[in-house]
Amino acid sequence: TPFHELNFDLPAPSQDTVTHLPQGGSTYPEPVLNLLHTRGMLLSPAAERLRYILGEDDDMPTPTLFTEMDTLQQDGDELEWKESARWVKFEEKVEEGGERWSKPHVSTLSLHSLFELRTCIQTGTVLLDLEGYSLPQIVDEIIEQQVDEGMLSPDLREKISFVLLRKHRHQTKKPIHRSLADMGKASGGGNPLHFLSNCLYVLCCFTGHAQSRSMNDISDTPSTDQLRNKFMKKIPRDAEASNVLVGEVDFLDKPFVAFVRLAQATTLGGLTEVPVPTRFLFILLGPTGKAKSYNQIGRAIATLMVDDLFSDVAYKARDREDLIAGIDEFLDEVIVLPPGEWDPKIRIEPPKKVTSADKRLDSSLAEDEEIIYGRFCGGLFLDIKRKIPWLLSDFYEGFHIQSISAVLFIYLGCITNAITFGGLLGDATDNYQGVMESFLGTALSGTVFCLFSGQPLIILSSTGPILIFEKLLFEFSKNNGIDYMELRLWIGIHSCLQCFLLVATDASYIIKYMTRFTEEGFSSLISFIFISDAIKKMMGSFKYYPINTDFKPDYVTAYKCECLAPDPSESILGLDWSQLSKKECVKYGGSLVGNTCKYVPDLALMSFILFFGTYSMTVSLKKFKFSRYFPTKLRKLISDFSIFMAIMTFVGLDRLIGLKTPKLIVPTEFKPTRPDRGWIVLPFGKNPWWVYLASFVPALLVTILIFMDQQISAVIVNRKENKLRKGCGYHLDLFWVGVLMAACSFLGLPWYVAATVISIAHIDSLKMESESSAPGEQPQFLGVREQRLTGILVFVLTGVSIFLAPVLQFIPMPVLYGVFLYMGVASLSGIQFWERIKLYMMPSKYQPDFPFLRHVPLRRVHLFTLVQIICLAVLWVLKSTVLAILFPVMILGLLVVRKMLDMVFSQHDLAWIDDILPGKDKKKEKKKKKGDKDDTKKKDKKKGRADDSEDEVINVRFYCHQLAGLEKNNSC
């Protein structure tokens, strides 16, 4: 019959009424109208059926299915079942020749095989809830059924049974000693060269792939091969197996098809590669010559079995028709690639995210949000309440190897910072606060903060604005004859009280007005400062150690530097001037004469090599995680310890070459930098009484400064994309910052506030990723190791650095500047602002598929970025002047600029670029979404398969946030 005269039906036109088209006539038939009719209202019979069976006991989740496909193969004289593919979520094929597993890939099926499978289920034997305890018994039952129904001639009974009970050979790894034994056997009487080659192989490779055989009819307990199989850890504990057996035999003239669901999942001997009990069995035996076709049908059923929806159907199906409805539903959702645009031989890598995982995430975020609203009073108590349940886990969760690397990394960052700022503070305050005070203050404040704060991932540090304030304050005191330390103490006390006031009034509420615009502006500015400081300090070494560029190797005899006595006749001290060192010479009033006096060879270039080497090695090692070499764990370790390894390497190189590069020198004695000050500052006695009151005014500036610095850094740390579980504690944080202000003032130590870049580095070094996932599934970012241990250790180590001096003195400063450069660059990357800057240089066709680019015209995006750049440039310029003290006010300026942008950009555009989702609207949307969910309960059952409703604003937004993971955290 010619094809065009046949009836043609849609296999699964779900969501539409099923239509039955008449033979390709010339009139416009009614059914087409239905076909093109509104979708989503009417359900197809298939979908209706599924709704019914899946709705029954929705609460009990079905186990994960592991599917193994074995094909019948001739091994010498014997028939055996050989594993040819397996599925946890994605397909892994046994490469025949390569004797290895392929990479996990998305199963690409032919439409044909799916239809053939449908026919198989339609016409074969379907046994649901069979009481099965061993394979022979199950096989017997199937055969009986077929014989009873007249589908199988009784004389084939034995033959079929014989074939189905052949032993199974699995593709597994085995330990090396067994591989060796195998090789000995394999090359037995054969070629000696062959044996030699095998031995050579064993010498150079560690494990062998091989195949294990097992009789499936021997035992019900898992075999040793099964138990040893390392693949088991990739399969969830509660998993059950579905076994697909396909093959061709010469005695059949029509296919023998059976689909079996056991009443109880049962271990059927060595049927499965792993010790997982079997629940489903699909058997397809057919006449010879069509192995390829059977194989494709086997792959089709296997793919269906690991499909979320179909596996549910398979568990709950009441009859054959339910299964077919499941296939039809699957077909309806299938994605089709045109043959001319895609080569079916290409194995498609599993996608980064499959939707189901997303949905789960979505709901967890939603829970977070529930807590948020209506908590605008008594924030401090809520913070404490939120923190108490985590008290214990805040410590034991710190015990992980990753913490070691984090501690070393952050420790080095902190002491470098302490030394740098200590030096600068010493200069600014005539050593009233020096390196020693800086170390002590860092250790004290950090430890206390990490112990008691709301967000222990935040690292406290000295910051630029505070430094400038101290400088101005010291000059003011000196010029007006006011005692600096006492004045400072009073400012600290006032500021502390002001902080308490801010805490009590829940002033941290202001952070709700900070959008991505402000937050990014602040953090990129701080990052740029970090980067520029690192480079500046590095470049400084070219000034400290000037290079004699005129040096001609041949004229080495002409280079010298001599110390000449000020007046040759006046050598009062009877010094041998020529024996004096440079410093001594200058000290005793001698003059240095010669063409090498002002030059220092090699040190500048060596510093550059150390600086740049540390930076680039860290970057390369960090990237190593994504390379193909070595096992995942090792790569992760290398990546986690990249900074440590880079530091060690270049410390080693520095030692090896032995040049006198500038080293990290920490104080070794516990005493104030300035001998005439003690460890306690007394509040009264040195200044007139009105100073105690007037210090309220400068304290106000300090408070604003500290408040802004602290809270913006905290916002950045608490960003939603960091997936913090333990919540934030803005009020508690501020409380402790206030307490520490007062404490440090009494002890005459510098003041501390959250340091953005180091805090980000802290978080980055504590990121967790999921480990055991289905083969091919991308590891998911799970969150951050939120605990207090690493922070505490860092600051305790800082405190005892005095004793670590003998070790620390080997670390050249340029190496640490390299680490600083890395910190700055790392905290910049991952900021959307930075991504948008890059867009300027990309032709639009190469731009990444950012969600906001799909919805906002490029010129608007560019404009937004430009405004940010200009703001940053202005801030940068101001920051370089004495106005830096007004830095917090400038941040408020950013908020104003952002407000003005509302006039330039539409709210739609801002929603995409700046992530504004005002609290109330969001809540409403959530509710609406929930309503939707209830309406389409069945739809939801399809665990997160993307629906087409991209146009609906709610979904668009949610999609945006999920996809980009760029959502701002305005949750506290």
Next chain:
Amino acid sequence: TPFHELNFDLPAPSQDTVTHLPQGGSTYPEPVLNLLHTRGMLLSPAAERLRYILGEDDDMPTPTLFTEMDTLQQDGDELEWKESARWVKFEEKVEEGGERWSKPHVSTLSLHSLFELRTCIQTGTVLLDLEGYSLPQIVDEIIEQQVDEGMLSPDLREKISFVLLRKHRHQTKKPIHRSLADMGKASGGGNPLHFLSNCLYVLCCFTGHAQSRSMNDISDTPSTDQLRNKFMKKIPRDAEASNVLVGEVDFLDKPFVAFVRLAQATTLGGLTEVPVPTRFLFILLGPTGKAKSYNQIGRAIATLMVDDLFSDVAYKARDREDLIAGIDEFLDEVIVLPPGEWDPKIRIEPPKKVTSADKRLDSSLAEDEEIIYGRFCGGLFLDIKRKIPWLLSDFYEGFHIQSISAVLFIYLGCITNAITFGGLLGDATDNYQGVMESFLGTALSGTVFCLFSGQPLIILSSTGPILIFEKLLFEFSKNNGIDYMELRLWIGIHSCLQCFLLVATDASYIIKYMTRFTEEGFSSLISFIFISDAIKKMMGSFKYYPINTDFKPDYVTAYKCECLAPDPSESILGLDWSQLSKKECVKYGGSLVGNTCKYVPDLALMSFILFFGTYSMTVSLKKFKFSRYFPTKLRKLISDFSIFMAIMTFVGLDRLIGLKTPKLIVPTEFKPTRPDRGWIVLPFGKNPWWVYLASFVPALLVTILIFMDQQISAVIVNRKENKLRKGCGYHLDLFWVGVLMAACSFLGLPWYVAATVISIAHIDSLKMESESSAPGEQPQFLGVREQRLTGILVFVLTGVSIFLAPVLQFIPMPVLYGVFLYMGVASLSGIQFWERIKLYMMPSKYQPDFPFLRHVPLRRVHLFTLVQIICLAVLWVLKSTVLAILFPVMILGLLVVRKMLDMVFSQHDLAWIDDILPGKDKKKEKKKKKGDKDDTKKKDKKKGRADDSEDEVINVRFYCHQLAGLEKNNSC
């Protein structure tokens, strides 16, 4: 009607007999047997139909189709057609909000929409070969047809016509002045901030995306917007358009569908974005509420129209049924992705290769092979015959910007080599051959070779073995009182004659025995030597310029180096010893005393920075081609000139710092290095007569040495993956090498032979890629700019380097060593051996999907690699001794080792790893394949869609060679 009672048919079960299943009964129906019956023998009616229509005039290729989909949209009060997607080969969507084109991606369709489309074609109006000259007329014809057939009520005539003739708006780029004007208009009376923002935007971005509108009923000539459209260059010249119009209207209650093929492709006003005449028109208007569904149907037909096979069908279809058969055939080949494993929202990047392109390649390679066999005599004449047709193109094809970069790069490589080898030769031969001779010889030999040789891409150079030979020869002559230059002349003459003999006897035939094993062994060895030499030379600067690691900046006064007279009393010359330079001091017998005498500051470290900087900058810039920044052309330019830019940068840096790093110094005077030799060596007079004859023996060694070096390098250059069009010329090459041997001997210049690494670099710098391809299609590697111009220029420049000395003296040697390092590393990468070494360090699940890994067990691959490594290690050790002179013999040893591997590895494994495809077998297979082709002519018509016959050995092999592009060239 419940679904399970409906008939169920396969939409397109091609290659099987079509079957008609009865209602899901309980007996095993006969049709299922057919379903599972042998594939490939019987054709479905759909396929049969297609075979018939496509077979008619197979010779005339159908034009490429450009498809544009416009959707009906409300713009204010007006309806208009807005372009929403386009296809050249892949889909590009208009991002509504983003006002931009998406990246080209593979169209992912839903199965549903394909079935709906099928129904549309089945039931709608199909007008084939309509005489159409304007859109209104065509629309009238369609409406008439529908009214005639009673499908459309006559009173809707006007309305439909009105809608279909609305103007079309296209998504196009436009020049900046127009964008500005638009902005002025847009913000007209509105917000001044808005206008400001637009201006700001214009200032920072160069082009605007905007939309152009056009009336489709005005003119038949292309509008300026159309002509200006830059997208045109992505569309082949002969292309025709197919326009898809879909939309919803409120006056229809059933869909209005039409598929039109015009008798002549006609420009229908502004219907299409580009000035391409329209051949096909698909119209779908339907009742409101189902826009999404219509959209999907529109995408489906558009995807079909750009499908190779379906577009053929569309051009040749005789009736509606042919079109449906085309859809069915398409459905049968469709690739299906399971919904749970893939998110349909992910846009699939176009694959690197689509099969059709492959097949074309395949046939062109096949032609090459035809020439090969049976050409084992008179190879020289065949070489010449093959080269003559390219004589002119060998020159004019050199005129390209890429050539400039190639010339600069190779020139610098050549002179560095000339200087290095010149220096070494000078040392070895007591300056009988020095730097001057080296330059002259390089220039002479290179120019002659590039002018006349068979493979002008080969670069001649001095090589290590020759250097060692000269050294031994000079020592022998000196010790035995034989004149070196005369002896050398006679060896040259003998060697030249021996080469001629080898040419005459077609000895180059031996290269047929070189498999990947030998070839890779040789080329990696040479690459390693390059790399190690570069590093050694760099490290040498730490010896030349020792660093004073004990230097303490403070004790600068203690460092000096003085020249002391040998005996203070004996200052005969009245010299001021303290004024003498180091060299002078030593010259006059003074002694250098002091702690800085043996140190040179800064130069070693600076050299290292220059060396490493040049290397890493070159590598990064080379990679820049694959980045997302800047337009393709600019990136290609940067990548092409990467070496030049890196050299310039570091020459600049060196100048900036001003240190006296070692510079490239070329001879500036044209005279022999040794004053007592002239430019011509006379053959007689200095040695006894028997020396003239006896020199035959050393000449034999030289000949073997030259022959092996030359021919293996040539094999590597002529590799099939380089896709050379102009063929090889092994015999002609050897002839000229022989001639040059003699010539150089007469002139007393060094001998030259093909240099592997520099030749590879030459080829790499001349690679061409296709420029205008369909959006999303990967640029194809087209081959190499095969011409003589670059080579000639390089050597002419080398010759005139004497005059370039003032420029060249700025180039520090470490920079050039960096270039050498890059050359060595670049020639290593891309060698399969190197890829296999990397496999050692990769867990098998991360290994790339190399074809050989699918077919050869990993342990066998590892073993093969291990043998190669051992061979290489042995060669490396030998090479480092005086045995290096036996280097060519060692290469022969490699051939022996390879022969022994036949005993260890199966031929199957070797076919995959070592690419053995002996000529005869290959030919046979080709024939067999041809036979297959004839059998399945229809299959072939599906332009290269991959068939399933992976198991067949022939296909496996061809697949392997295509996929990996790793085939060895044994063609000459």
